[in-house]
Structure formats: C-alpha cells, structure tokens
Amino acid sequence: MFKKLRNRIIITTMVITTAVLILSGVLIIVFSSTTRPEPKPQEPDFSIPNPTLYDDQEIQEFIRNDRKEGDERLLVTLLCVGAIIEVVAFLIVYYASQKIVEPVKDSYNKQKLFIANASHELKTPLAVIEANIEALDVDKKNEKWKRNIEHEVTHANKLVLDLLQLARMDAGNNNSVPEEFDLNKEIKDHIELFKPRFSGTISYKSNAKSKTFLLPKQDILQVLDILLDNATKYGHKKITVVLNNDSIKFTNDGTTISKKDLSKIFDRFYQTDKTKDGSGLGLAIAKALCTQNNWQIKAHSNSHTTEFSVIFFTNNK
Numbered sequence: 001m002f003k004k005l006r007n008r009i010i011i012t013t014m015v016i017t018t019a020v021l022i023l024s025g026v027l028i029i030v031f032s033s034t035t036r037p038e039p040k041p042q043e044p045d046f047s048i049p050n051p052t053l054y055d056d057q058e059i060q061e062f063i064r065n066d067r068k069e070g071d072e073r074l075l076v077t078l079l080c081v082g083a084i085i086e087v088v089a090f091l092i093v094y095y096a097s098q099k100i101v102e103p104v105k106d107s108y109n110k111q112k113l114f115i116a117n118a119s120h121e122l123k124t125p126l127a128v129i130e131a132n133i134e135a136l137d138v139d140k141k142n143e144k145w146k147r148n149i150e151h152e153v154t155h156a157n158k159l160v161l162d163l164l165q166l167a168r169m170d171a172g173n174n175n176s177v178p179e180e181f182d183l184n185k186e187i188k189d190h191i192e193l194f195k196p197r198f199s200g201t202i203s204y205k206s207n208a209k210s211k212t213f214l215l216p217k218q219d220i221l222q223v224l225d226i227l228l229d230n231a232t233k234y235g236h237k238k239i240t241v242v243l244n245n246d247s248i249k250f251t252n253d254g255t256t257i258s259k260k261d262l263s264k265i266f267d268r269f270y271q272t273d274k275t276k277d278g279s280g281l282g283l284a285i286a287k288a289l290c291t292q293n294n295w296q297i298k299a300h301s302n303s304h305t306t307e308f309s310v311i312f313f314t315n316n317k
Contacts (some may be wrong), residue, residue, distance in 0.1 A: 002105045009097040010090070018091045025078045032074065097267060122160050129153055157207045162281040166268070169288045176216035177295065184211035187243060194228045200237035207244045215312060223297075224248070226286040227308050234306065247311040257301035265299055286310075 128151050136146060184206050191202050213220075227250045231239045235252030242249045257265065261272045266287040267279040290297040296311040 002101050005104070006097045006101045009100065009109065010093050011092045012126050013097075014086070014090060017086065021082045021085060025082060028078065030070070032071075122156070122165070126153060126157050126160060130157065140203065161282070162285060165285060166281065166288060169285075169292060176215050176219045180212055180214050180219050182211050183213040183220070184204070184243060186217075187224065187241060187248070190221065190224055190228060191241060194232055197230040198235065198239065200235060200239065202232075202239040202241070204241045205243070207242060209245055216293055219293055220310075220312070223286045223289050223310055224280045227310070230282060230308070244312060247309055249307060249309045251305050251307045253304065254306050256303055257299065257306055262299055262301060266297070 117257040130150075133146060133153065134301055187206075188204060191204055195202055227248075229239075231250050231252040231254075234254035236254055237309075238253050240249075240251040242251075255272075255274055264270045265272060266283050267280075271280040272285075287297055289295075290310060294313065296309075298309045298311070300307045300309075
C-alpha cells in the first residue's frame with residue numbers, strides 16, 4: 001500500500017515536471033524565433049568574410065543556415081538541460097517521497113497495533129459479560145433489558161472479532177489453503193440462510209462450466225456472506241447472484257452509491273448509510289481477503305442497480 005502511495009507521488013511529480021519542462025522549452029524556442037529581427041538584404045553582414053563576394057540571396061541563405069544551426073544547438077541544449085533536470089528531480093522526489101510516506105506508514109502501523117491490542121483486551125471482558133448474562137435468572141418484567149444487553153454484547157463481540165481478523169491479515173497471517181469443493185451448492189445453501197432477512201426475492205444463476213472449484217473455501221465463503229449481508233441491507237426488492245467460471249456477481253436494486261462513496265466503500269469503518277446496522281468493517285474484510293488471495297473485488301452502481309464482483313483466478317474443474 002505504501003509502495004503504491006510512494007510510486008503515485010513520484011509519477012505525479014515527474015509528470016508535472018516533464019510537462020513544465022516541455023512547455024518551457026516550446027516557449028523558449030517560439031520566443032527566440034519570433035523576436036529575432038529579419039535580415040536586410042541591402043545591408044552587408046560584416047560578420048561574413050569578404051561580404052562583397054556574395055550577393056543578397058547568398059547572404060540570406062547563409063543567415064538562414066546559421067539560424068537553423070543555432071536553433072538546433074538551442075534544441076540540443078534544452079534537451080540536455082531537461083534530461084539533467086529530470087534525473088535530479090527524480091532523485092530528489094524519490095528521496096523526499098520516502099520521507100513523506102514514512103510518518104504515514106508509522107502512524108498506520110501504530111493504528112494496526114492499537115487495534116490488535118485493543119481487540120485482544122476487549123475480547124476477555126466481553127466473554128465474561130456474556131457468560132454472566134446467560135447465568136442471570138431474571139423475571140419476565142426485566143427480560144427485555146436482558147435481551148437488550150445480549151444484543152449489544154453480541155454486536156460488540158462481532159466488532160472485536162472483525163478487528164482481530166483484520167489485525168491478523170495485516171500481520172500477514174494467512175493460513176488459507178485451496179481445496180476442491182462444490183461452490184455451486186455452497187452458494188445455494190448460503191442464499192437460503194439469508195432469505196429470511198430479506199423481504200424481496202433472492203435469485204441465483206450459475207453460468208460456470210463446473211460446479212467444483214479449487215479455492216480457499218473459508219475465505220470465499222466469508223466474502224460470499226459479507227456481500228450477501230450487504231445486499232440484504234441495502235437491496236429493496238430483488239437480489240441476483242450469478243456464478244461464472246472465474247467470478248461471482250451480486251446485484252441488488254438498492255440505493256445508488258455515488259462515485260465519491262464508491263472510492264471509499266472498502267475503507268475501514270466507512271458507511272454510506274449511517275442508519276444501517278453494522279460497523280463498516282465487512283467490505284474492508286472482504287477486500288483484505290480478496291487481496292491476500294490475489295483476487296479482485298469491484299463495485300459498480302448506476303441509477304437502477306448496485307453490483308459487486310469478486311473475480312478469482314483459478315483453474316476450475
């Protein structure tokens with residue numbers, strides 16, 4: 001991530017530097033050619049040896065050739081100077097970009113460490129609270145308060161578990177192993193689990209040549225659950241899931257996602273609709289799972305539908 005950021009800084013700066021150098025060179029050449037006075041044929045040029053030996057036409061030809069050589073020398077000089085400036089600018093930007101990115105990288109690493117430590121510290125007290133709630137013997141009058149506490153503890157537990165998973169993936173702890181399984185059946189089973197949560201219809205279609213796929217099963221199923229959960233939250237009447245040879249697509253007729261939000265929906269804790277339940281970590285986890293497996297996850301939204309695509313590169317059987 002930080003390597004990409006540094007490369008983006010370098011490329012952007014070098015493109016701007018190159019554009020400025022080209023524009024400056026063009027302006028210098030144009031200005032030098034337009035401000036140069038025209039020769040007067042009737043006046044001899046005493047810079048030419050024995051000017052009386054030449055007629056006006058020969059003198060003008062000599063001046064044009066001299067100007068051409070001067071323009072060529074100017075062009076070569078500008079190219080050499082530009083090349084030197086480009087090399088010096090690249091070295092400066094390369095060094096400066098490392099210094100610029102370093103504080104961001106340090107801050108990010110501290111944030112990851114805090115999330116990991118805080119998640120571990122929160123996990124134990126939440127487990128104790130949950131165990132004590134189960135042991136409580138309350139009357140019917142106070143049952144609703146117990147249910148409220150259980151709901152919030154469950155929500156907090158899920159948040160902690162999501163943070164722990166992100167912390168493990170940030171640390172590079174990927175133990176996923178590809179295995180052969182019937183992805184077609186798994187998708188059908190998971191859709192059945194989500195149908196009670198959605199008031200509309202969830203349809204499924206398989207265009208894959210085979211039902212069996214060689215993939216990290218737990219990772220792809222977790223991504224499947226995250227995107228189905230997202231679709232049921234934001235969809236209105238219809239959700240469509242399509243399995244292809246190398247991808248899964250999830251389409252819903254929910255609220256349009258703006259271009260600004262599309263660029264941020266995979267960021268941690270980012271939510272397009274703050275009124276919906278959730279922590280804003282689901283899509284971030286899906287993105288992290290796809291990244292660590294060298295898959296692609298994309299989002300597209302128009303005035304009618306929103307579509308998420310997971311593209312995995314594998315050999316299907």
